[in-house]
Amino acid sequence: MLKFLREGLRRPLTEPRPPVDPEFAALAASLNETAQRRLGHSLAIRQVDAGSCNGCELEIHALNNAFYDIERFGIHFVASPRHADVLLVTGPVTRNMQQALERTWRATPDPKWVVAVGDCGADGGVFAASSAVVGGVSAVVPVDLVIRGCPPSPTRLLAGLLSLFKD
């Protein structure tokens, strides 16, 4: 046990903040001034899986590991939509999750932002043609930011989330 505690005192594994992605910078610019002021430099995120294959969840999980350590940016995951500023939604949104996603969105207090994650969250991805799928996240709730990828890497997720802040 002591060995592991000592390990914590060594040089951290944490990597520098990812550079600003021009694609996200453009999206961030479209968020109005008030939104960015309200978000400040702290974000409470409620993650909602609305139908994903769980690949996106694995990479969102990775944001908490020592390499990315997302909490150092003031971003943390919360257990209830009532505590959240941002809904981080993976999809495609299935018919069977549509109602749960709508109710989660309604349970999140204003002001709130929705980030759609992954190619499926963007437009349904490889599942778009299915009759069991409604579509991308924006087919059900208004989306403010899209982070594409199948799945997006943790660095890409981090870059996307940081673009919600005003530098």
Next chain:
Amino acid sequence: MTGLVALLDEGRKVPSHRPVPRALVHEDTWVRAIVLLAAGELTLLSIWGDAGQVHMALLEPEDHRIAVLTLPCPAGGYPSIGQAHPPAIRLERAIRDLFGFEPMGLPDTRAWLDHRDGTNYPFLPVEGEGLHQIPVGPVHAGIIEPGHFRFTCDGETVVRLEQRLGYVHKGVDELFGGLPLEQAARLACRVSGDSAVALSIGFARAVEAALGINVPPRAVWLRALMAEMERIANHLGDFGAICNDASFTIILAHCAVLRERMLRAANTAFGHRLMMDRIVPGGVAVDLDPQNMAAIMGLVGDVREKFAALTKLYDDTASLQDRTVTTGILKPDLARQFGAGGYVGRASGRSFDARKHLGYAPYDVLSFEVPVLTEGDVNARVWIRAHEIGQSLGLIEQILHGLPTGDLMAQVPAASGEALTLTEAFRGDVLVWLRINGGHVDRCHIRDASWFQWPLLEAVIEGNIVADFPLCNKSFNCSYSGHDL
């Protein structure tokens, strides 16, 4: 003559089905198969619907022979397996939802993947003094997939858990119909993202068996390398997460670092952290260069050393084991009845491992052991994972030492055929059944190990306290997506 061979002999063999036999049978043979399943003489691998017929895949537990029985059901009904053999119940409810076939005699008439009844789903009634219910989900508190758990409790003790799944049903069966093979492979790998490698190996092997393709040895070995890297990454994640559910976060922190390093090695070597779309019908899409071979070899040594210290810490921490030992016991009889695969089965005495017992290449020439325990508790499932990480590290070393040279891809003809394969994913065996017509998928059925593990989770939580549910659940780590399809 074994029971399975006798059943096959009663039917009419379908010559285009490979590598295991399939036979069209009459209702009386179908019913005899159900009797053998109920008696524990056969293990149910899956049951699925098709145009005008239903199929069941069976495993002989002694010699690991596999066969498929097909029953035409032009009138839309067939004798239910679930009425005598409970592991079939959810699969049959799904068949009714997706194909409209009526499993005659099935005791549970509720829909399963079809959620058109919305929030009015009739949960089973529970009666008793002082009982209360805790509904959880579909949106959970953590970063996990959606599902609904209905706990009925007496004080802190769970007297019954009933699951409702199907929230991430994406119509995978429907999507497969008519897809060209390359696109179908992309879909197969996304049936459950955490098993992307195993699923794409299963799908590719089914295509290759159906069309009689010989895959170049180098591709076969590279596939196994990716499969073992996926297994280690997932087991590391689970090992850490189970400890974290007992609030022992330091093991999670260190396991998450090792997992991340494994994913980064995968990304550098193969160009994708979860190795999606690297395995394609006919071979593999990427080669491995000497530099990355050395990097993976170095990582193997590092993981072995660091993970040994973590298992020692687990072993030395009585307060942690206080939460895992004797918690969530799965009895060996139930594991056997449900044909539970992976660490769930192997922690409860069922040793089946498709790599070992079916010996598909290259595992037939690699040396490894399948760890088996009989305690069946959370602790046993933790240890099975720890032992399997050790075995997989050894497999990677053997693969890197013996990696054959040569081509990466074989030609995939636009031909037709049928096949069934069983491939060992990190959480258990994945079944892929496939019918190809002129280079396109006609029908594909994928059965994740989770189908037979989810119902067992309902059984193991009984008599445990609510606070131990996260431990039980994480020690199973069933896939929602892989189940909901």
